[in-house]
Amino acid sequence: MSKNIILCGVGGQGTVLASRLISAAAMAKGLPVMSAETIGMAQRGGSVFSHLRIGDVHEDGSKDIFSPMIALGEADLILAFEPAEAVRMLLYLKDSGRIVVSNRPIQPVTATLSGSSYDPQIMLDYLKAHVPYLTIVDIESATREVGSSKVVNLILLGAALAEGALGFTRDEMRQAIIDKIPAKFHELNFKALDYYQNIGG
Amino acid sequence: MHQEFLMGNEAIAMGAIAAGVDLVCGYPGTPSTEVLETVAKHRSQGTYVEWSVNEKTAMEMAGGAAYAGARSMVTMKQMGLNVAADPLMCLSYIGVKGGMVVLVADDPGPISSQTEQDTRTFAAFSKVPVFDPSTPKEAYEMVQEAFVFSEKYQTPVFLRSTTRVSHGYESIEVKDPDEYAVHEIGGFIKDSSRWVIFPRLANMNHRKIEARNAELTDTLSDYPGNRIYREEISPAYPAAFPSNQPAEPSSPPDPFTVRAVATGGFSFTYCMETRERIRREAGESFRLFKVSTPFPFPEKKALEFLEGLDEVLCIEELDPVIERSLTYVCGKYGLKTKILGKLTGDMPASGENSREIVQQAIEGFMEIPFSTKEPLDLPPLPVRPPVLCAGCPHRASFYAVKKAMQGKKTIYCGDIGCYTLGNAMPLDMVDTCLCMGAGQGIAQAISHIEPDTACFAFVGDSTFFASAIPSVVNAVYNQAEMTLIVLDNSTTAMTGHQPHPGTGQTMMGEIVSKISIENILRGIGLETVETVDPLDHTLAVETVRRVAAEKGVKAIIFRSPCIALPAARAAAGKTGPMVVDPEKCIGCKRCIREIGCPALVLATSDKEPDEAGIGQNGPDEAGVAKAVSIKAAIDSAQCTGCGLCAQICPVGAIRREVSHV
Numbered sequence: 124m125s126k127n128i129i130l131c132g133v134g135g136q137g138t139v140l141a142s143r144l145i146s147a148a149a150m151a152k153g154l155p156v157m158s159a160e161t162i163g164m165a166q167r168g169g170s171v172f173s174h175l176r177i178g179d180v181h182e183d184g185s186k187d188i189f190s191p192m193i194a195l196g197e198a199d200l201i202l203a204f205e206p207a208e209a210v211r212m213l214l215y216l217k218d219s220g221r222i223v224v225s226n227r228p229i230q231p232v233t234a235t236l237s238g239s240s241y242d243p244q245i246m247l248d249y250l251k252a253h254v255p256y257l258t259i260v261d262i263e264s265a266t267r268e269v270g271s272s273k274v275v276n277l278i279l280l281g282a283a284l285a286e287g288a289l290g291f292t293r294d295e296m297r298q299a300i301i302d303k304i305p306a307k308f309h310e311l312n313f314k315a316l317d318y319y320q321n322i323g324g
Numbered sequence: 325m326h327q328e329f330l331m332g333n334e335a336i337a338m339g340a341i342a343a344g345v346d347l348v349c350g351y352p353g354t355p356s357t358e359v360l361e362t363v364a365k366h367r368s369q370g371t372y373v374e375w376s377v378n379e380k381t382a383m384e385m386a387g388g389a390a391y392a393g394a395r396s397m398v399t400m401k402q403m404g405l406n407v408a409a410d411p412l413m414c415l416s417y418i419g420v421k422g423g424m425v426v427l428v429a430d431d432p433g434p435i436s437s438q439t440e441q442d443t444r445t446f447a448a449f450s451k452v453p454v455f456d457p458s459t460p461k462e463a464y465e466m467v468q469e470a471f472v473f474s475e476k477y478q479t480p481v482f483l484r485s486t487t488r489v490s491h492g493y494e495s496i497e498v499k500d501p502d503e504y505a506v507h508e509i510g511g512f513i514k515d516s517s518r519w520v521i522f523p524r525l526a527n528m529n530h531r532k533i534e535a536r537n538a539e540l541t542d543t544l545s546d547y548p549g550n551r552i553y554r555e556e557i558s559p560a561y562p563a564a565f566p567s568n569q570p571a572e573p574s575s576p577p578d579p580f581t582v583r584a585v586a587t588g589g590f591s592f593t594y595c596m597e598t599r600e601r602i603r604r605e606a607g608e609s610f611r612l613f614k615v616s617t618p619f620p621f622p623e624k625k626a627l628e629f630l631e632g633l634d635e636v637l638c639i640e641e642l643d644p645v646i647e648r649s650l651t652y653v654c655g656k657y658g659l660k661t662k663i664l665g666k667l668t669g670d671m672p673a674s675g676e677n678s679r680e681i682v683q684q685a686i687e688g689f690m691e692i693p694f695s696t697k698e699p700l701d702l703p704p705l706p707v708r709p710p711v712l713c714a715g716c717p718h719r720a721s722f723y724a725v726k727k728a729m730q731g732k733k734t735i736y737c738g739d740i741g742c743y744t745l746g747n748a749m750p751l752d753m754v755d756t757c758l759c760m761g762a763g764q765g766i767a768q769a770i771s772h773i774e775p776d777t778a779c780f781a782f783v784g785d786s787t788f789f790a791s792a793i794p795s796v797v798n799a800v801y802n803q804a805e806m807t808l809i810v811l812d813n814s815t816t817a818m819t820g821h822q823p824h825p826g827t828g829q830t831m832m833g834e835i836v837s838k839i840s841i842e843n844i845l846r847g848i849g850l851e852t853v854e855t856v857d858p859l860d861h862t863l864a865v866e867t868v869r870r871v872a873a874e875k876g877v878k879a880i881i882f883r884s885p886c887i888a889l890p891a892a893r894a895a896a897g898k899t900g901p902m903v904v905d906p907e908k909c910i911g912c913k914r915c916i917r918e919i920g921c922p923a924l925v926l927a928t929s930d931k932e933p934d935e936a937g938i939g940q941n942g943p944d945e946a947g948v949a950k951a952v953s954i955k956a957a958i959d960s961a962q963c964t965g966c967g968l969c970a971q972i973c974p975v976g977a978i979r980r981e982v983s984h985v
Contacts, residue, residue, distance in 0.1 A: 134710070146493065147329070149495075150329050155495055156493070167742070189596035191494070207705050213700060232921070232922050234706055236917065
């Protein structure tokens with residue numbers, strides 16, 4: 124299974140951990156993985172992304188991924204932590220690709236200052252019109268239900284998992300959580316991962 | 325060997341550890357910082373690690389250790405190499421005994437830097453050989469080779485990385501501790517004819533270096549990292565692209581036989597992706613020359629690559645290093661091959677490459693028709709410039725100076741760090757920013773040129789230690805009129821919280837005496853040095869007014885910890901966030917207009933901010949008709965409870981959340 128995944132959002136939203144969990148699941152299956160992400164000034168409230176590429180293993184040992192960067196039109200999945208950021212990354216999506224997006228906007232300070240906050244509904248409507256495989260997650264009720272605002276990343280991962288868009292099984296993702304996250308947070312993260320499945324999509 | 329998923333910078337660190345590195349020094353700077361941090365975390369018992377006060381000192385440390393036969397590494401970003409240029413230029417002439425690797429991370433774009441300078445060019449300038457990996461896996465291997473190479477030729481060696489190599493991740497095979505290299509440290513042997521750089525020695529060594537580098541162009545031609553990827557022509561595929569018709573004698577030659585691509589660094593990964601894509605579609609692909617040692621340039625290998633070629637397209641980031649070298653090789657050996665790239669306008673002169681830029685350039689060059697997707701007409705997207713975090717004490721410091729100096733003629737000279745973000749609206753408190761430690765020199769100059777201007781220099785605590793102290797000495801001694809503002813948040817914040825001499829801890833894990841900024845300033849001769857908490861807004865403004873009115877050079881230290889430090893976070897969790905009382909808020913938006921905190925948002929009067937947006941079923945009525953009654957609100961997920969906004973609200977509508985009082 125070769126897979127290209129983009130995680131995107133605003134600095135500080137936890138895209139990196141989600142990326143790390145998918146990588147761990149791929150590593151556990153012995154698949155080659157490459158990724159690239161935003162580090163530095165943009166982390167202070169700017170748009171951030173993580174490109175993640177999982178390759179195939181060939182019998183002759185040859186590779187099929189050379190660059191961690193995904194080309195336009197090559198992403199199988201975009202995991203968007205913010206509606207406008209999903210639209211920003213849309214050109215990367217394959218025709219057959221899926222977007223899993225949080226419906227909660229993060230308004231830039233500049234928008235608040237000028238009194239012209241952007242309307243997230245315009246972004247979600249645009250996605251609905253252009254993306255055949257779209258999953259919008261109502262993140263307010265999800266975090267309320269799960270009981271923590273810190274696990275948006277696992278809620279979105281869980282939605283991608285439930286849609287069959289991740290390429291891993293629930294057990295493989297649970298194992299990645301066990302391997303990469305301290306034990307005291309396991310239950311909370313499992314709950315977040317299962318949330319979307321449990322509400323029946 | 326075992327598999328690990330490593331960031332490029334982690335791979336460099338693990339490679340250095342596998343090479344048995346004895347001493348690692350550096351100064352933090354994106355995208356290089358994680359190298360030293362990873363060494364500190366995984367180092368073996370005998371390895372010494374420090375965040376040095378600046379890159380110059382770090383370079384001298386690495387040189388000293390290598391004099392004694394130890395293996396040393398020094399880490400920095402490309403800007404830091406300018407600071408360390410003095411010792412490096414001389415080390416190039418003096419040479420080393422133990423292996424010495426100079427890790428410099430360049431920043432095409434630039435993404436987090438002031439310049440797009442190229443360390444490969446610096447390598448040629450300083451005559452120091454450079455290894456240029458394309459992936460974390462290569463970086464892991466090359467750093468180990470670089471140590472061996474450095475010892476063999478007794479010269480420091482560059483390992484040049486770029487942002488995407490340093491911050492890319494790859495699953496790679498790494499050595500287990502029992503596979504690490506072991507070496508003897510001979511110790512420093514006194515020999516003034518070797519270690520003391522007089523002109524006569526410099527002249528003699530210069531001759532030796534030039535001879536060595538000339539010889540290395542041959543030697544490095546055999547280095548496996550300098551590689552030609554040739555097409556293994558399979559008889560199953562037609563030779564010509566794109567048509568399947570048999571080639572006629574009069575038809576132009578197949579582009580794949582007379583045109584080829586040369587590359588290096590991260591752009592190699594883009595070229596390989598394009599090469600494979602073309603192969604998938606056409607059954608064959610182009611010849612590719614990967615240059616892993618751009619200086620000294622592997623000339624013999626280049627000649628082998630150039631054989632039979634009419635044209636070569638060079639794909640690289642930053643300077644046209646490979647392009648110039650190939651042009652030189654063609655001239656030197658009388659080849660007719662045309663070398664194309666940045667200098668000929670065939671590739672962008674500046675900025676980062678991308679999959680698309682490289683693919684389109686190669687497809688055009690190889691005359692391959694490419695199909696581009698119909699561009700989408702995206703709705704206008706919010707712009708997200710980076711901002712000071714909610715609760716950042718720098719915001720309060722800038723705001724205090726702004727209020728205190730309102731209506732006066734001022735200049736605010738900024739510096740390098742998180743606080744450069746004080747330039748953003750609405751604070752607008754950075755008039756200049758040049759390089760590490762430059763703010764004071766600029767402020768002092770303005771004080772001499774425009775005596776009626778109140779001159780301020782803002783400098784962070786880490787930058788103060790790194791490069792500002794000599795400028796303060798200069799300003800005091802030369803009778804300047806200026807106010808120095810030290811923004812002391814007790815860490816090196818922008819690069820992710822590295823310790824510095826004011827923090828009281830070292831990278832070896834020791835708790836040590838802090839070096840006092842106040843004592844340094846008083847020692848230099850400043851009579852007024854005041855320390856104040858910027859979050860006490862009234863006191864902060866009063867202090868700035870009073871101190872700025874004094875004569876000579878005077879300083880205010882705004883001391884409050886970076887809100888992203890774990891201890892500060894924990895403290896904020898205890899005090900809890902601020903809330904706006906919608907009954908009291910008159911909707912003047914003063915809090916929003918004045919300080920631009922990301923936790924301050926707009927909301928309609930009877931709604932919480934989160935509900936004013938959209939719910940599960942789309943926008944509610946209030947969300948659409950938001951012009952009715954807009955008031956300030958606070959995003960509790962972001963607010964750290966610093967309380968600055970509460971001190972600005974004219975009607976006392978902002979208070980600490982009741983449950984936390």
